[in-house]
Amino acid sequence: MDHKIAKRATVSSDARVVRSRAALRAALIELVGERPFAEISVAALTERAGVGYATFFRHYPDLSAVLTEVADGLIAELLELLVPLLRARDGLAVMRALTAEVAARRQLAHALLTGAGDSMRQTITRRxxxxxxxxxxxxxxGLPRELAVTHLVGATLTILTWWLDRAPETAADDVAAMLDRLVLAPVLEDQLPG
Structure with a gap:
């Protein structure tokens, strides 16, 4: 009987962990929409999330760790969206879908690629x-897979960073065309029949 009680307490604890982490991620996404990442404090994040200050440090060592977790989720979502288009070899459709998502989450993308510094950008690139x-x-x-993927990801993130930081007035479709021409088309042309 005690075993069942202990097990139930563990499940409850796990549910609290999941809820706390989800609340912190959601609050960070909201906050980066309102102000630069560098201006967000742990206190502001925990207040927005409705989570205790000490609870934050039971889950994360710092704000960058939360941002990394948010980035992992965003990367997974983007790959789920883009892989079918890549498999269909429709480069412009891939890049239009990507730039539409980035435009829809501009503040978050800016925080991930420019607002959190070079170290975070390198971490995001590697992930x-x-x-x-x-x-x-x-x-x-004719290309080693790792080289092709490294080029595609690195060049894409560089151009997205340029767009968000240096040319924010550029339309998403125009950036998509640039990405297709500069990044994807040279790699995909080896795969296209003809």
């Missing part, structure tokens, strides 16, 4: 490469 390597896509002819 995006790792997730893309695991995605079920074709390997471009």
């Amino acid at each position: 995006a490469i790792d997730q893309a390597m695991a995605a079920p896509t074709d390997t471009p002819g």
Whole structure:
């Protein structure tokens, strides 16, 4: 009987952990929509999330760890959206879908790619490469898969960073065309029949 009680307490504790982490991630997404990441404090985040200050540190060592977790979720969502288009070899459709998502989440994308600093951008790039390597896509002819994925992810993130930071007035479809021309088309042309 005690075993069942202990097990139920563990499940309840796990549910609280899941809720607390989800609340912190959601609050961070809201806050980066209102102000630069560098201006967000743990106190502001926990207040918005409705989570205790000490609870934050039971789950994360710092704000960057929450942002990394948010990035992982966003990368997974983007890959789920983009992989079918990549498999269909429709480069412009891939990049239009990507830039539409980035435009819809502009503040979050800006926080991830520019607002949190170079270290965070490097972390996001590495994690995006790792997730893309695991995605079920074709390997471009004549290129090592890891090189092609590293190029695609790195160049795409560089151009998205340029857009968000230096040319925010540029239309999403125009950025999509640039991404297709500069990043995807040169890699996909090896795969296209003809």
